[in-house]
Amino acid sequence: GQNIDQPTEMTATEGAIVQINCTYQTSGFNGLFWYQQHAGEAPTFLSYNVLDGLEEKGRFSSFLSRSKGYSYLLLKELQMKDSASYLCAAMDSNYQLIWGAGTKLIIKP
């Protein structure tokens, strides 16, 4: 079956760096997405990776290894507003998005 695994919850300190991991198993692969979702709000797009490697976008970076079925989201210089859930979603060969349950990130001062 198709599956996304990511940690349920993580805690980090303001100003620090945190890495949120995601492993996926899909029938075929057409890319991996990361979305941010604040409590009670809609998801917002962070990144899309389809090729191996690291893509940097400001304080956020996303990495993909297709051979390992693995991705991570790296958040630098953490701010209190980064407290949110981070959703990993992989696209299968039918272009269907398989969503993870999300990682709740708690930032402490």
Add this chain to the structure above:
Amino acid sequence: EAGVVQSPRYKIIEKKQPVAFWCNPISGHNTLYWYLQNLGQGPELLIRYENEEAVDDSQLPKDRFSAERLKGVDSTLKIQPAELGDSAVYLCASSSGGVTDEQFFGPGTRLTVL
């Protein structure tokens, strides 16, 4: 640019009652999605439209759920009759082009079935 608009934001109904949700996507976005999301879970696709055509409705419980996207713009999702297990947030999203494009989500409708 206006975002995806959904209404109502909240809806409370008794089981076996019908309910409908409305979505207006971002202007020019051909692809429209309906998802449901339970607390602590990721979104689950119900249906995807390309213009007015439903190209993926494999996850839509067709015995009680229906959707339409007349003229390829606004869309309506209906549940009839609602069950207790339908309580969730119903999200609408749109994208401008292919399925690998970024999806823009609306604020969602929180449905409570009593």
